[in-house]
Amino acid sequence: MLERDGYLEIEEIERIPGFPGREALSRKKVAILECAQEIPCDPCEAACPRGAITVGSRITNLPAIDPERCTGCGTCVARCPGLAIFVIDLTKPDHDVVTMPYEYLPLPEAGQEVACLDRRGAMLGSGRVKRISTAKANDRTAVVTVEVPKGLGMEVRAIRVNGRVLAGELEGVKEPSKEGLLPQGPEDPDDMLICRCEEVTRKEIIEAIREGAVTVDAVKRRTRAGMGLCQGRNCGKTVSRLIAEELGKPVSSVPPASKRPPVRPVKLSVFAAGEDVPDDDK
Amino acid sequence: MKRISDHPILGPLPEAREVWITVDGERLQAREGEPILAALLAHGIHVQNISRKKKAPRGLFCGIGRCTGCVMTVDGVPNVRTCVTPVRDGMVIETQEGLGKWGDRK
Amino acid sequence: MIDTDILVVGAGPAGLSAAAEAARHGARVTVVDENEKPGGQLFKQIHKFFGSRRHRAGVRGFDIGYALLDEVKSLGVEVMLDTVCYGIFPEGVGLVVSGKRDVLVEPRRIVLATGASENPLCFPGWTLPGVVGAGAVQTMINVHRVPVGERVLMVGSGNVGLIVSYQLLQSGAQVVGIVEALPKVGGYGVHAAKVRRAGVPIYTSHTVVSALPNSDNTRVKAAVIARLDENMSPIPGTEKELDVDTIAIAVGLTPMTELAFIAGAAFTYSGLLGGHIPLHDEDLMTTVEGLYVAGDVSGVEEASTALEEGRLAGVAAAASLGKIPEVEAEEKKREIRESLRDLRTGPFGDARARAKEEIVNEMAKRRGKRSA
Ligand SMILES: Cc1cc2nc3c(=O)[nH]c(=O)nc-3n(C[C@H](O)[C@H](O)[C@H](O)COP(=O)(O)OP(=O)(O)OC[C@H]3O[C@@H](n4cnc5c(N)ncnc54)[C@H](O)[C@@H]3O)c2cc1C
Ligand code: SF4
């Protein structure tokens, strides 16, 4: 499922207006727009020279494909910033053909054998590159046309060239330890630093809050958290969250830390004579 | 040396004049104009300083001069944010201990 | 002393488009940015952007940055890089140029477009070298072209986490997985689909429980992740240890509002938009007369909304200086607000639209009270 797993299932694709329909797919080469969320985006509409793609007046509308107008020319493939458009041809007797955007190195060559991957990156078999276009108009998105095994035209959405693995795969992943305990780092979570500059721990901050320091500024005065060179930019938000948690109140009720100029560390020599390490505590 | 020498979008790494810096006594090659930290990462150096209280190694965190994770002593000046300070030929760079000390300006 | 009508702090999409809009109407505009490169977030973004064609969707982030910069320069805007704005005081705005020269500016209007900064995440081991912000990863791999590590765990599945994971793959690193505390992927499905089909697992309802160090404590050696129950507590027995040398953190952004705070602006809170946010009206003016906010600093959203907010603040600031006839200015503002409303629709935008509206309403109430 797109929302949970980050990829579309076939059933999800069949429901969106970017799907040209089974009937069209059975008789012609056609574009499929795997764009299923109402996001503010519309370059595909202008990309198609045949007017086969419509987004309409509201920019967040889902793009729709008109399979009758689409000639499968592939112009739209490199124009979609979401790399969500493919052209597929399921009409050939002995293989299917998929045209896809490709933005990695090495680029494959025509005739080269490549590994075919599905929407989850799982290996499906091998295919052969029919054509690769690196036209200037594509602005560095290569468009690769691959012959894939018959029946896989709706599945193959990526290729692997020269065996180059992109993701970490699942090697190097160790499953739960037998005792079911969290493999602890060398650190106790209470000793975890909240303020990295002044090295103030979670425990110290919680103690300060319990002793009545209930604003980011008060915690800062008591523990020095936020007094370092980064001026609290790193820990401020975490400190407000800890305060909110301790007090059982929403984070919005914790006032923002007060800020004093200069908002960046500036060598004091810029303002006056003498040289020193900047410190907003002055 | 680790560089992203070719890139599908950015193309081949452009030519740059080479400069030499000294890092903890070792002479290393860098590209003119790049931040000190980029040169260090290209040489696989990931520790920039040792924290004051816990004596823990620290390095790149924000990459834009805001967190001070990457500070080192450069030409005798402590607390230089190496992610936003360009290399210069002949620069002397040292891993900083704690808040560092002012050294002899070279 | 720098003499200018409008000072814009931040040269990201919001700041640059505010500058362009104001300059187009004849205002003298100066933009300052602490970086040596203009463009803000855009310069790290090598992917094609979303948005409407009008917001240059389909164009890669850094190319949008170059285009904006050309536009601003052709309009005669002065862009001062390597210039930090360190405070806004009654006597003027303080700038430090190239870490050396202290300059005071007395602009007639100020637009703050300072963007947002990344949120950290604390877990045992988070201060080890190898635990880094996703933004730092992006800067190193895309701008400086050096790898931060070979095997990476990404924490957070919002658009930033998904896009940086994709960019890691493009740079030649391996992404071992993406963990997400919530039961669903936070960012856009199309971004998730890109990394999924490359084989990157997304562990929803999971978090990182600790970073394990190597033997001399100088680098991350592994990450331990675990499944979360409904109360967001790790479930014992569900841990997995992943061999990684890098843990990248992408758990949201917080508006960088220090300057508004120092200037005395009143604040409100919106968790959805990133935390404490300067109260502002429909023109993006804060409670401090003549001080405007635009882009991520007024609530974390996207480049497309940042561009439009920048335009809005630019028009409003120029109009308040009498540079645009009132009727024309109102017409322009209406058109920009409409486009902003359009961008804030759909399952991701609706909630942001409401949160933004609440801020404007709160501001109106406050003004009503004061004038009553
Ligand atoms: C990984 C990632 C991917 C993204 N992808 C997309 C996408 O596909 N589509 C989309 O629409 N959006 C995307 N965004 C979001 C978009 O980049 C931001 O919303 C947008 O850049 C915000 O613009 P801004 O001008 O408000 O801030 P920024 O771009 O952050 O610019 C702010 C500038 O102000 C400067 N500054 C801050 N404080 C000071 C000071 N005191 N003195 C001087 N200068 C200062 C900063 O250095 C910075 O240059 C993405 C963001 C990230 C991190
Ligand atoms: S494949 Fe060609 S004709 Fe079909 S939608 Fe894309 S651009 Fe239009």
Ligand code: SF4
């Ligand atoms: S361009 Fe791509 S991501 Fe954008 S609406 Fe069209 S199909 Fe969807």
Ligand code: FES
């Ligand atoms: S890494 Fe944060 S200041 Fe350099």
